[in-house]
């Protein structure tokens with residue numbers, strides 16, 4: 001089976017570039033140039049250096065001894081939570097900033113829901129001295145005050161989106177409008193493996209450093225580059241894409257993607273896209289998305305802002321359809337319990353998103369010799385206000 005994108009940006013039945021005509025020139029320029037740019041020596045040298053000295057890579061692969069004892073397998077944690085700004089998102093924003101600079105762009109725009117992608121974008125814009133504009137729903141600006149303050153302190157302009165539900169999808173619409181109006185000098189940084197081709201492939205390549213490191217680290221620790229299981233949570237799917245990337249063609253490695261079931265898959269308050277979604281087009285690509293019978297996008301729900309998304313990237317839709325990845329889910333309550341468990345057994349407070357991935361340790365029947373790697377996508381500082389309600 002082939003899990004790479006074809007020249008039209010498709011993974012099997014999913015992907016493509018469904019965009020307003022005004023954006024053709026921008027997107028076409030990216031499609032034609034991204035691979036040439038990101039695999040040039042000059043780019044790779046600077047990318048690798050910044051990942052090492054600025055983001056803090058390679059991130060450790062930590063053997064979780066007490067969790068391993070409890071679940072009866074060797075369990076490793078890939079510590080993306082130790083990256084600068086607290087999650088894997090910085091891998092992608094560094095990559096896209098370097099690409100923007102080499103494409104002659106001086107102005108960066110992005111949209112953000114919870115603010116994590118906005119903070120990672122504002123961070124690298126500050127590093128490179130670029131103008132940074134972050135679109136954010138007015139409601140999210142109120143809900144995510146600490147991240148808004150971070151972005152402003154980093155020099156970004158935060159622009160409220162005041163239409164519709166005043167959340168992520170409205171911020172996305174504003175960002176696209178800006179891009180149409182400023183096609184020459186502006187690069188739009190998308191924060192996950194979603195959007196029109198080439199974004200899903202480009203973001204997956206930037207995040208693939210996660211599984212590249214895992215293979216080397218596993219070889220040192222277990223004498224094999226291959227684990228039996230790789231487990232990651234899925235919002236849009238970028239940390240999972242990065243964690244799966246270099247194992248996609250190793251059929252014996254089970255890839256497990258964990259979605260947010262919110263209050264329960266059938267509760268009407270969920271974000272379990274593969275379980276509830278149908279093929280459709282959202283934010284520039286064809287994928288699975290949660291929609292009504294007449295194609296209206298259904299508002300998702302998850303306790304974690306980073307998984308609160310009604311779609312999923314086209315690679316993951318393809319992994320689901322072909323059965324290459326196993327899709328599981330965790331409810332809000334199950335994720336909370338898993339977050340408290342990791343905190344107490346290993347001394348690591350995970351992000352709420354990540355806690356969804358941790359939950360499925362309860363659901364998998366491991367053999368003693370199994371080696372499972374969980375992508376610990378982010379740390380929990382940003383979620384303390386939520387955790388405090390349950391302490």
Ligand SMILES: *Cc1c(COP(=O)(O)O)cnc(C)c1O
Pocket residue numbers: 087088089116191192193233234235236237238239240306307351353354377378379
């Ligand atoms: C944003 C975020 C996610 C979800 O995004 P993906 O693109 O699915 O990885 C997961 N974990 C953390 C910590 C995040 O900040």
